[in-house]
Amino acid sequence: MSDSNLAPHFNVHTTNFEPLPEFGGSKAILYHSPDGTRLAGSFRESGTHQFVMPFDEFIYVVAGGVKITITDGESFYLGVGDTCYLKQGQDVLFEMTDDFHDVTVLISDKRIDV
Template sequence: MTSMSSFAVHIPDAELEADPLDPAQILAGTPEVSGAVLWESEDGSQIRGIWQITPGTVTDTEANELFVVVSGRATIAVEGGDTFDVGPGDACVLREGDRTVWTVHETLRKAYHISL
């Protein structure tokens, strides 16, 4: 869903589309990812959406992102940096290029804003 006008979305019930992980990203378990882009700037430099991942452990290289966890729990380890335990109501900022390991304990759903 992308919109040129203002809108509201109930994040816990929003329908998401499967977004398969690269098998090389999966370190443990059988995590599955889904998401929905709610808005994207015309030049593609700003993206707002919803993202969900089921339990397991995955690696990622991050974009410049702010997100708020709506449900679920995970531990995010930033290579050469801090480790964060996140759950409902937590906001997290990741820097572009951060290499992370996500250990998802309970299916995690987040609302995000990415700046490219």
């Protein structure tokens, strides 16, 4: 990541990632707002995970893919170049490929910890 506070930036393919074992992968945080309610980063994840969204999440897929199923709603697949916006409170099932990699922005009215 750059040392710039004005416009943080990094390359999602070459930046340093930290372990994220609860999602079978790793994370690189680009920006976390001072109040903790906004977060931007890149995530390498795998496996199947279901939870009620604790925040809004914008997803842009960099590699691999993910099947997303919203309980009592639709199901769709995101591959490289696809995006979606998930809303806080939705019950979502994620089925990620082993090479899933995304860039995401998380937005909440409470502190976000990942």
